[in-house]
Amino acid sequence: MVDNSVLELNLGLGNNNNNNNVVVGGDAHAHAGQSPRQRCPAPFLLKTYDLLEEGESEDMTRIVSWNEEGSAFVVWSPAEFSEHTLRRYFKHNNFSSFIRQLNxxxxxxMSSKRWEFKHEKFQRGCRHMLSEIRRKKCEPSVFPAYLKSSSEENATEENNQQLLMEENKNLKKERLELQMQIDECKALEIKLLACLSQFVDTQQTKIRRLC
Amino acid sequence: MVDNSVLELNLGLGNNNNNNNVVVGGDAHAHAGQSPRQRCPAPFLLKTYDLLEEGESEDMTRIVSWNEEGSAFVVWSPAEFSEHTLRRYFKHNNFSSFIRQLNxxxxxxMSSKRWEFKHEKFQRGCRHMLSEIRRKKCEPSVFPAYLKSSSEENATEENNQQLLMEENKNLKKERLELQMQIDECKALEIKLLACLSQFVDTQQTKIRRLC
DNA sequence: GGGAATATTCCC
DNA sequence: GGGAATATTCCC
Incomplete structure (x- = not known):
C-alpha cells in the first residue's frame, strides 16, 4: 500500500518557513516590518518596556527606571543608557535616535530638568496596552493648503485618481498572489505525478515478483 | 568629582557628532539620512565598494571579490560574508537585507549559479561613479506635479487617469484569467488524487489475489 | 519636535 | 524582486 505520509508530505507547499531569519542577540522581540494590523506591539515599544522591566531586577535602576507612580520612565544617566542599554537592545547607541523614536x-x-518620558498607554505593569500605541503616520500625500484652493472639482478628481491608484496597487498585489498560487499548484501537480509514477513502478515490481 | 567625559556625551543631541556611531574599521563613510543632493554617494554604496577594495589587500577574496574584469562582484561564501563582512560594515548580518539594498x-x-551582482556604475577602480547611482524611488506621492501650472497640468492629469483606468481594466481581466487557471489546477489535482487512490485500490486487490 | 532620507526587516 | 512597515540618521 502507498505510504500515506508520502502523499501528505507534498501538500505543505504554502507554509512560510522563515527560519533563515537570523536575529542576533537572542531577543524574543517582534521584528521591524511586521504588519500593524497584527495585535503585536511595535518592536520598539516592546524593547523599551522590557528594558525597564528587566532593569528592575538588576542594578540598572540608577541608569533608567519607571518613575515613582509607574506612569512614565526616566533616563537618569543618558551616557550609560546609550552605551549599555541602547547597545544591548537596539542596533545603535545614539540617545537622539532613541528620542526620535519616542517622539x-x-x-x-515631562520635564526640562530630567529625561522623563510619558505616554498614556505606556505604564508599569501594563504590557498589554502597548499594542494600542500607534506610530504617528507621515501624511503620505497631504498637499499644502494653499494649493488646494483651486477648486473642489480638482479635489474630487484628485481623490478619484488616488482611489484608482489604490485599487491598481491592490490589483497588482492580488495578481502576484494569484501567480504564486498557480506556481504552487503546478509544483504540487509535478510532485503528485512523480509520486504516482513511482508507485506504479514499485507495484509493477512487486507483482512481477509474485507471479 | 564628576567625570567630564560622561557629561559631554550627553550633549550630543543637536549637533551631529556621529563619532559614537560605531562602524568598525575606521570608516570615512557617509551616513544614512544625508541629502541626496549632495555629491556624496549613499552610505550603502560606499561601504559595499570599500569592503571590496579593502578585501583585496586581505585574505577576503575567497569570501567576496570583484569578478575577473572588475565589472561586477561576487559573494563566494554568503555564510561567511554575512557573519564576517556584513556584521563589520553594517548594522546587521542578514544576507537578504544586503540583497534588498542591492535591488x-x-x-x-548576473547568474543563477552564483551570487554575482552588477551595476553599470559600480565597477572596480571607479569609486567616483558611485555618486551617479540613485535609489529607486517608491512612488513618493500620488501627484508629483502639484507645482506645475494647472493649464497643461490638467491635460496630463486626464491622460494619466485614462492610463490608470486602462491598466485597471486589464488588471481585472488578468485577475479573472488567473483565477480560472487556479480553478483548473485545483480540479486537476483532485483528479490526480482520485486516480492515485483508485490505482492503489486496484493494485491492492491484484496483489492480494496473487498471494 | 518633527520632516525626510536611507537602512533593515518582513512579506508576497 | 520589490512593496511596505519600522528603525536609524541627518537636518531644520
Whole structure:
C-alpha cells in the first residue's frame, strides 16, 4: 500500500518557513516590518518596556527606571543608557535616535530638568496596552493648503485618481498572489505525478515478483 | 568629582557628532539620512565598494571579490560574508537585507549559479561613479506635479487617469484569467488524487489475489 | 519636535 | 524582486 505520509508530505507547499531569519542577540522581540494590523506591539515599544522591566531586577535602576507612580520612565544617566542599554537592545547607541523614536510613538517629555518620558498607554505593569500605541503616520500625500484652493472639482478628481491608484496597487498585489498560487499548484501537480509514477513502478515490481 | 567625559556625551543631541556611531574599521563613510543632493554617494554604496577594495589587500577574496574584469562582484561564501563582512560594515548580518539594498539601488543578479551582482556604475577602480547611482524611488506621492501650472497640468492629469483606468481594466481581466487557471489546477489535482487512490485500490486487490 | 532620507526587516 | 512597515540618521 502507498505510504500515506508520502502523499501528505507534498501538500505543505504554502507554509512560510522563515527560519533563515537570523536575529542576533537572542531577543524574543517582534521584528521591524511586521504588519500593524497584527495585535503585536511595535518592536520598539516592546524593547523599551522590557528594558525597564528587566532593569528592575538588576542594578540598572540608577541608569533608567519607571518613575515613582509607574506612569512614565526616566533616563537618569543618558551616557550609560546609550552605551549599555541602547547597545544591548537596539542596533545603535545614539540617545537622539532613541528620542526620535519616542517622539514618533507620541511620547511626551515631562520635564526640562530630567529625561522623563510619558505616554498614556505606556505604564508599569501594563504590557498589554502597548499594542494600542500607534506610530504617528507621515501624511503620505497631504498637499499644502494653499494649493488646494483651486477648486473642489480638482479635489474630487484628485481623490478619484488616488482611489484608482489604490485599487491598481491592490490589483497588482492580488495578481502576484494569484501567480504564486498557480506556481504552487503546478509544483504540487509535478510532485503528485512523480509520486504516482513511482508507485506504479514499485507495484509493477512487486507483482512481477509474485507471479 | 564628576567625570567630564560622561557629561559631554550627553550633549550630543543637536549637533551631529556621529563619532559614537560605531562602524568598525575606521570608516570615512557617509551616513544614512544625508541629502541626496549632495555629491556624496549613499552610505550603502560606499561601504559595499570599500569592503571590496579593502578585501583585496586581505585574505577576503575567497569570501567576496570583484569578478575577473572588475565589472561586477561576487559573494563566494554568503555564510561567511554575512557573519564576517556584513556584521563589520553594517548594522546587521542578514544576507537578504544586503540583497534588498542591492535591488533598491538597481543592481542585477548576473547568474543563477552564483551570487554575482552588477551595476553599470559600480565597477572596480571607479569609486567616483558611485555618486551617479540613485535609489529607486517608491512612488513618493500620488501627484508629483502639484507645482506645475494647472493649464497643461490638467491635460496630463486626464491622460494619466485614462492610463490608470486602462491598466485597471486589464488588471481585472488578468485577475479573472488567473483565477480560472487556479480553478483548473485545483480540479486537476483532485483528479490526480482520485486516480492515485483508485490505482492503489486496484493494485491492492491484484496483489492480494496473487498471494 | 518633527520632516525626510536611507537602512533593515518582513512579506508576497 | 520589490512593496511596505519600522528603525536609524541627518537636518531644520
Amino acid at each position: 514618533t510613538y507620541g511620547f511626551k517629555k | 533598491t539601488y538597481g543592481f542585477k543578479k
